Amino acid sequence: MEISEIDRSTRDVAARRTGLAAHAWRFLLLSVTLLVTACSTLKLGYNNADMLLLYSLDSYFDLDDKQQELARERVRSLLNWHRTTQLAGYAQLLTETQRKVDGRVSTAEVAAMQQQMNARLAAIGEQVAPDLAALALTLTPAQIDRFAGKLAKDASKARRELVRFAGARESLEERAKRYTERAESWFGSVNDEQAQIVQAVLATRPETWWMDERERRQSEMVQLLRRIHDEKPSAVEATKRLREYFAHLAEPRDEARRIALAEYRQSTAELVARLINAATPAQRAVLGKKLRGYAEDFVALTAEAGNSGRS
Numbered sequence: 534m535e536i537s538e539i540d541r542s543t544r545d546v547a548a549r550r551t552g553l554a555a556h557a558w559r560f561l562l563l564s565v566t567l568l569v570t571a572c573s574t575l576k577l578g579y580n581n582a583d584m585l586l587l588y589s590l591d592s593y594f595d596l597d598d599k600q601q602e603l604a605r606e607r608v609r610s611l612l613n614w615h616r617t618t619q620l621a622g623y624a625q626l627l628t629e630t631q632r633k634v635d636g637r638v639s640t641a642e643v644a645a646m647q648q649q650m651n652a653r654l655a656a657i658g659e660q661v662a663p664d665l666a667a668l669a670l671t672l673t674p675a676q677i678d679r680f681a682g683k684l685a686k687d688a689s690k691a692r693r694e695l696v697r698f699a700g701a702r703e704s705l706e707e708r709a710k711r712y713t714e715r716a717e718s719w720f721g722s723v724n725d726e727q728a729q730i731v732q733a734v735l736a737t738r739p740e741t742w743w744m745d746e747r748e749r750r751q752s753e754m755v756q757l758l759r760r761i762h763d764e765k766p767s768a769v770e771a772t773k774r775l776r777e778y779f780a781h782l783a784e785p786r787d788e789a790r791r792i793a794l795a796e797y798r799q800s801t802a803e804l805v806a807r808l809i810n811a812a813t814p815a816q817r818a819v820l821g822k823k824l825r826g827y828a829e830d831f832v833a834l835t836a837e838a839g840n841s842g843r844s
Contacts, residue, residue, distance in 0.1 A: 579834055583608050590668075593683050594676045600668065607664035614660055616834060622653065624831035631824035635817065637810050644802040651783055658779025666771035669761045677758045684751045691744060708735050716808055721819035726811045734804040742793060749790075750782060 578585070586608050590596060596604060626649055633642060672680075709732045713723050716731065723731075757778055761771050785791045812820065 579830075582612055593680050594668075594672065595679055596676075600671055603671065604668060607667060611661055611664055615657070616837075619653065619656065620831045620835040624828045624835065626650070626653075627824050627828040627831065631821050631828065634809050634820055634824070638806050640799070640803045640806045643806045643809075644798065647798060647802060655779065655783055658782070659776060662775040662779065663768070663772045665775050666761075666768055669758055669775070670765070670768065670771055672758060672762060674759075674762060677755065677762060680758065681755045684755065688744075688748050688751065705732060705736055708740070712804075719820055719823060720808070720812060720816040722816065724811070724813065724816075727808050730807045730811060731804070734800060734807070738797070738800050739793075742797060746790065746794070754778065 583605075587601070587604055590604050591601065594600070626646070630646055633646075709728070712731050712735060713728055716723050716727065720727075757774060761774065766774070785794060809817075809820070
């Protein structure tokens with residue numbers, strides 16, 4: 534069943550183009566990283582986050598009427614918390630980042646920025662755990678099976694994009710091309726030195742590690758939902774289990790996974806730092822403009838929250 538309140542045209546535009554909102558909520562459901570893709574659509578996406586999240590929940594679980602009402606209440610409360618307590622911090626972080634990228638940056642500085650963002654993601658997981666627990670306690674086996682099937686379908690599609698021909702491994706050149714296109718979205722263009730940096734760093738990274746890790750995380754979420762259904766713990770205990778799940782996204786319990794994640798983060802920080810340090814003045818201007826735009830959008834959204842609270 535579909536949620537009647539969702540306007541289809543608004544939903545489709547936002548789902549295709551939104552950055553912050555869609556990916557932040559997808560992080561909560563699918564354990565992926567918060568990404569922002571288009572400054573001009575950030576506010577559109579965030580202001581439609583309630584519809585997007587409700588649509589996603591219904592799509593993945595096929596919620597009944599009572600579950601929809603529960604989700605609607607919890608989403609409204611969650612978004613109010615996020616808008617009033619988190620957005621100002623995002624703006625500050627982006628402003629600080631923009632200042633730093635005006636000059637040379639070290640791998641350690643980029644890693645510190647990543648750590649701050651991970652901390653903000655962890656705050657979302659901590660806050661949303663009671664809401665997800667309340668919903669999880671109402672899920673039927675069929676709904677959990679549907680969720681697992683949707684995740685498997687998403688994973689299969691992602692792997693098809695990574696491995697374009699049956700049995701073939703994506704070449705380093707193809708991987709570098711994809712990462713270069715992402716860099717171009719931030720810098721406007723990529724010069725020869727930056728293209729060589731991308732290839733050099735990617736050559737040292739396991740080809741499918743992150744995809745494998747993401748699928749492990751999704752599998753663990755499905756297993757957790759099944760245990761909650763079978764064991765029927767209290768809401769307090771279910772919340773505790775979900776909070777532990779989100780905490781282990783940042784620091785896996787398994788030592789091998791924890792080490793691999795640290796190496797992946799370090800490699801990413803090195804790549805970002807080297808790309809920034811190889812940027813031309815024109816590229817830095819494009820990057821700075823994007824970061825300022827994001828920060829300004831977050832400030833505007835924070836102001837909207839304040840005005841709404843006073844009305």
